[in-house]
Amino acid sequence: MSLDLYAKAEHLLGIEESTERLHDLYIQTLKKYPVKTLLDIGCGRGFLMEKVQELGMVCTGIDQSAVMVDAAAAKGLTAAKKGICEVEGSYDAAVAVFDVLNFLDKDGLFIFLQCVAQRLNPGGIFIADINTLHGFTDVAEGTMTNEDENHFLTVDAYFESEELHTEFTLFTKSSPECWVKEQSEIVQWFHPLKRFRNVPNLKLTHYKNISLYDTNDKMLLVFQAV
Template sequence: MTGLAALGEPYTALAGVYDRWTDPNPYDRWVDFITARLAQAGIGSGARVLDVCCGTGSMAVRLRDRGYQVAGIDGSAAMLGVARDRLGPLVELHQVILPAELPFTPAVFDAAICCFDSVNYLPPSALQGFFATVASALRPGGLFVFDVNSRYKLEEVFGSSQYGDDQGDFAYVWRNRYDPTRGATDFLITLFTRADDGFRREEEQHRQWWFDHDTIRNSANRSGFTTVGATADYTSSEPEPDTLRETWVLRREEPAGRNHH
């Protein structure tokens, strides 16, 4: 097998080393920001929160430990396997390739989150459908907090660069290729993990798109959300031209046509 046919699904090979790879992520600061925004909307401990693209459960376990009722969905069976080991049988986890119908009763969640640039994996044609899927899970007044990598990060930081690192029992080489006509970056990740007879070599290809503010806001509005705010990287600061990560807070509106008694 050669070329793309030899590549594994994203986050299959990475699942086993993902938590160590991403250990520097400020998950606790992200959770502080999210829970503060939820509290401002009257959504406190005990509320039901859906972790969209939950990965290995790093955010879900922190929310659970703060008293929230958490459920998670992710497209990667391998990542969900790690999450199940971490979270145990009492947290509901499902494999879902978004956008798709969710395996939950509609409007059952008080809030949803989608962290660590998972939204950037959506092609532009799928963005509105994604928002509509999340909106269907939220009760009116529920919040959706998510982040996106900025255009600056995809163009200037990732760009068309390559880098790598050796972690002892695993190593990786990361190659980037930015396509300005599509507004997307392709990542080719080569992972070497220790095996009985040396190292095993696996490759994954990832693609991320960037979205401007109007695109996000309009897609969200058409899906039943209003924008509460967009800030820089889980802070209260306005995004700057060189902001790497933007954090959005949306509120689920009352569905049109619902009768009030």
């Protein structure tokens, strides 16, 4: 899927409140560690970066969507369109908020985590959240629609063989009589907790269930570079 299509439809997904709650949880966790520099992986429009910088941390963001990166940069934030393995420099901490790890298959996840480890200072931390099996099968699966004056969005999702397939269909009004249709699919992968227990150079030090949309639909993971 084009992540730029997701960026166009994001305001119709109704995730503002849950995003705020996740950001608050990440900030509470970051405050427990001596973090001066932070890498936000999948930074989006930079909402978490703004909050973190208010705490005195120097924050850099990366995202795969040019639309998101441009929005963050327009706020004066340091953001770039690149993947974690393209990042230079090192950081006291890195975060990957709102399902970033679930957008990676098993092999891609392993590569991603190794690149994260290489970007962390000795003893640095990495915080991420993942969807639980319940979060995929009982919460994310299904159909939703939403609209505003110039857009109509349909989201259809089904879970099969540890994969959640979600099709986005967005209609955008280009004139009073004309609508432009854009459609694409994203795939997310379920990762059991045991997959994170023996990651080279990253030790899983803490994890806990999160109830974001339903009871225990997500899990927060905290790693430390070793």
